[in-house]
Amino acid sequence: MKNLTTRHYVYIAGLLLLALVLASCAGFDLGDLVKVKTPNTIQQTTGLPSTMSLNEAETEYQNWFNQTQTTGAQWKNNIEKAGELRGLFSQLTLSALDTVGPTVAGLPVLGPALPALTGIVGLFLGSGRLRKEKEASFNKGLEKGSDLAGTGGGAGGGGGTA
Numbered sequence: 001m002k003n004l005t006t007r008h009y010v011y012i013a014g015l016l017l018l019a020l021v022l023a024s025c026a027g028f029d030l031g032d033l034v035k036v037k038t039p040n041t042i043q044q045t046t047g048l049p050s051t052m053s054l055n056e057a058e059t060e061y062q063n064w065f066n067q068t069q070t071t072g073a074q075w076k077n078n079i080e081k082a083g084e085l086r087g088l089f090s091q092l093t094l095s096a097l098d099t100v101g102p103t104v105a106g107l108p109v110l111g112p113a114l115p116a117l118t119g120i121v122g123l124f125l126g127s128g129r130l131r132k133e134k135e136a137s138f139n140k141g142l143e144k145g146s147d148l149a150g151t152g153g154g155a156g157g158g159g160g161t162a
């Protein structure tokens with residue numbers, strides 16, 4: 001094989017460029033040649049292949065993005081409706097206690113016992129969530145403190161007590 005000179009390389013590059021220009025004019029899209037990798041989490045949730053052309057990836061991304069926004073908006077709406085129901089139940093419970101309270105207060109045993117009973121029930125209903133919140137806050141404080149002290153370690157475990 002002969003030695004190729006710089007002149008030959010320029011001719012080859014020019015021919016390749018001319019071929020690409022002609023292919024583009026004929027309707028050939030270079031986006032079909034360029035490949036894009038699909039993230040693993042997207043592959044698992046949508047079933048898309050691991051690599052696809054740029055044109056396909058743009059379309060699939062737009063579909064995925066729109067679906068994610070719609071799903072997120074629906075979830076937020078459901079959370080807000082549940083919050084309204086909780087507020088309604090709280091209002092009904094408090095107004096029922098306000099209504100029943102004076103009546104029960106006239107009874108010798110139930111009058112003083114009603115606030116104690118409601119307090120005990122409230123302790124059992126909210127204690128799990130409150131304990132988790134306090135433990136998370138404790139662990140975050142330990143981590144922040146060790147970062148500030150320069151020890152580098154975080155909270156070793158879930159050892160917070162509330």
